[in-house]
Amino acid sequence: MASSYPPKKNTAFTLALVIRDADGDPVTGATALDSERSLDGAAFGDCTNEATEIGTTGIYTLALTEAEMNADLVVVQTKTSTSGAKTAVNVIYTSSSLNDELATAAAVAALNDVSATDLLDAADAVETGVTPRQAMRLALAVLAGKLSGGGTATEVFRNAVADAKDRVTATVDAAGNRTAIATDLT
Numbered sequence: 499m500a501s502s503y504p505p506k507k508n509t510a511f512t513l514a515l516v517i518r519d520a521d522g523d524p525v526t527g528a529t530a531l532d533s534e535r536s537l538d539g540a541a542f543g544d545c546t547n548e549a550t551e552i553g554t555t556g557i558y559t560l561a562l563t564e565a566e567m568n569a570d571l572v573v574v575q576t577k578t579s580t581s582g583a584k585t586a587v588n589v590i591y592t593s594s595s596l597n598d599e600l601a602t603a604a605a606v607a608a609l610n611d612v613s614a615t616d617l618l619d620a621a622d623a624v625e626t627g628v629t630p631r632q633a634m635r636l637a638l639a640v641l642a643g644k645l646s647g648g649g650t651a652t653e654v655f656r657n658a659v660a661d662a663k664d665r666v667t668a669t670v671d672a673a674g675n676r677t678a679i680a681t682d683l684t
Contacts, residue, residue: 507592508568513560515549515586517578524556530579533560537569549576549586558586567592 505511517525533545545566549558560576572590 504593505567505590508564510564511562511567513562513574513588515558515560515576515588516556517558517586518584519582525580525583526554526556528578528580528583532577534575535566536573538571
């Protein structure tokens, strides 16, 4: 039942969900479960498996197959005939596009003498608050600079990091913690 996180496109995934009543309390022993999924906004279709309860907790798991995860957006609804129970709706965004970018960056980097360390350092160099996709774009900027003759990988890396930091606005929250908001790395 182990699943990777984030959920990956076209890879089996076990979803955990809660079936609740009108008060928001978990419903134990829900009957006549019916799990359906929609892939990328298409019509709902039955899932291969049905949700099963973990003990008597009102928490259920649903094993989704590779085919049921073969979309960028997977919406799952689990219905029950139990009186007063509400339909559980879960939205899953798969991570294929970021994985594709990472694989492409690694392959192109290997062909063009940009070290994996440069790419990882670039991705890690961005302040808190920047998404993995934005960090990957910074790493790709390092690669693009190297390929366009922008200097050594180290020089390109330093320039890309300085540029990224200029685009991130540091703020301080009420507790005095430093946070950052990405302003232009989308």
